[in-house]
């Protein structure tokens with residue numbers, strides 16, 4: 001699968017009809033991009049006025065990436081509340097407008113429409129309940145919920161009282177929940193009896209029970225349990241409380257906490273190249289400015305749009321473009337509990353017709369999987385309501401892009417291929433649909449205020465059409481502020497590789513039109529179906545199995561998932577590899593991390609290729625996993641070059 005194409009690639013100009021009514025046209029983009037660089041203080045002070053403040057900021061930015069004098073602060077003396085911005089300020093003009101449309105997993109069940117007034121009341125009730133349970137400003141709350149409006153309510157309720165939420169994706173295992181609770185010492189967990197995905201139940205409460213038996217989790221005082229499926233759960237009193245019993249009788253008004261611009265809003269754990277997932281910390285004002293401004297601009301938002309971002313709230317895309325951005329903009333968003341192929345592979349398109357979705361934002365992996373099913377499941381639906389499509393999470397190969405454009409969008413809808421990261425809070429490189437000509441496979445050009453650059457291995461900035469490592473030369477309001485509890489790791493991970501720059505971990509090409517083509521991670525992070533998995537995490541899960549002596553994990557190109565997980569495993573002396581053991585190891589990784597970390601291949605490795613100083617040479621392992629044994633390069637520095645031959649001979653993809 002080719003991730004990028006020659007620069008002579010087809011260009012899709014902005015459709016005239018789109019440009020005619022667009023919020024931002026080419027000349028607006030050029031003017032504002034230049035203005036944001038020329039006088040960032042003036043530019044962002046103006047943009048910050050899109051929020052409602054208790055006390056407007058008098059300071060705009062205070063940023064230094066210099067290691068000895070490091071700081072990132074935006075709007076630092078402003079005072080505001082995020083939930084007031086997402087809910088209260090819409091009540092007068094949009095109280096009856098639909099804020100969220102809930103489409104359940106089972107299409108036979110009724111969809112729900114929740115107005116801004118109703119959402120406000122639900123958020124206030126939960127916020128009051130949380131306060132009654134002793135949750136105060138700055139306390140951490142872990143949210144482990146299915147993709148239902150309750151998840152958005154929980155997020156907004158935390159924001160209302162200044163509690164820092166940490167959403168854990170419902171597909172993560174008890175171990176992963178426990179690690180995340182322990183890292184931020186959560187006081188309270190909000191979960192549901194069970195989740196529902198593709199007709200199957202997910203034992204959410206039971207997973208929380210298992211997590212809370214693990215070491216380091218005794219900070220949790222209360223578990224609030226939403227009745228979702230009605231499935232049986234163990235309630236351990238007084239720790240566990242039914243959500244409805246605690247929340248339903250609360251007042252529907254709740255005094256919002258006055259938050260400083262730089263007070264933490266949430267922690268979201270994401271994988272890096274080393275160690276355990278790190279808690280990416282976002283703060284209040286800069287994050288909301290970024291989520292709302294990018295949402296409005298990149299998606300060319302109109303008052304009557306129905307915006308559907310298919311991401312789960314367990315990921316950053318679900319934070320910025322389900323739970324925060326659309327609500328801050330007074331938009332109507334869809335919350336979809338299900339999956340693209342249940343009960344059939346037309347589900348996405350049927351939901352688009354059912355709710356008259358105008359903007360649809362999903363991941364390349366879903367497009368590729370649905371593309372495989374052919375055009376018929378798409379073409380039997382209308383999709384006439386659509387006017388804009390979006391892509392996020394991984395590079396979209398030009399073939400999938402064209403299918404998305406022609407088949408899903410009937411060649412009518414522009415596609416915004418949005419590049420960003422958990423760390424960036426929102427979109428950084430993307431077309432603006434009324435301003436930017438498109439090239440399939442390219443995330444195109446930077447958003448206002450974003451200064452990408454490509455550097456070589458020594459950090460020298462490269463000019464013109466070239467390829468290198470993607471860095472950002474200056475801050476933007478939505479930038480993460482720290483790794484929760486480990487500021488040194490924040491600096492080390494992002495600002496030490498290339499001093500004075502933020503290093504993204506991505507490789508990238510720039511063509512002669514200045515368009516950016518992300519080529520994928522250059523660190524030890526694998527992007528599986530748009531989800532980040534650290535090779536170190538999978539390796540440590542594998543070696544925690546008693547029969548495993550050593551493991552090395554690499555990514556390989558996968559037709560549907562973008563990348564898959566390929567593991568090399570050395571067993572302890574005397575253990576014979578068997579098919580049963582292979583299955584047991586795969587099951588063990590699923591149990592330790594969650595199904596998203598399932599290895600696609602486990603190859604038995606009598607030995608791993610190492611340098612004389614004992615470092616595993618992943619470059620060689622990657623080439624073997626990619627079935628490119630003729631590209632191994634120099635193996636002469638290996639401690640024992642003979643191990644390579646046996647790995648090549650036994651490789652699982654030929």
Ligand code: PRX
Pocket residue numbers: 270316317391392393394395396417418419420421422423443504505506518520521527530531532
């Ligand atoms: O490698 C890039 C890839 O996803 C990484 C960020 O992953 P995460 O923090 O989980 O956030 C995903 C949703 C924003 C990036 O370092 N990535 C994300 N969007 C794109 C992309 N790669 C290419 N094109 C994109 N549009």
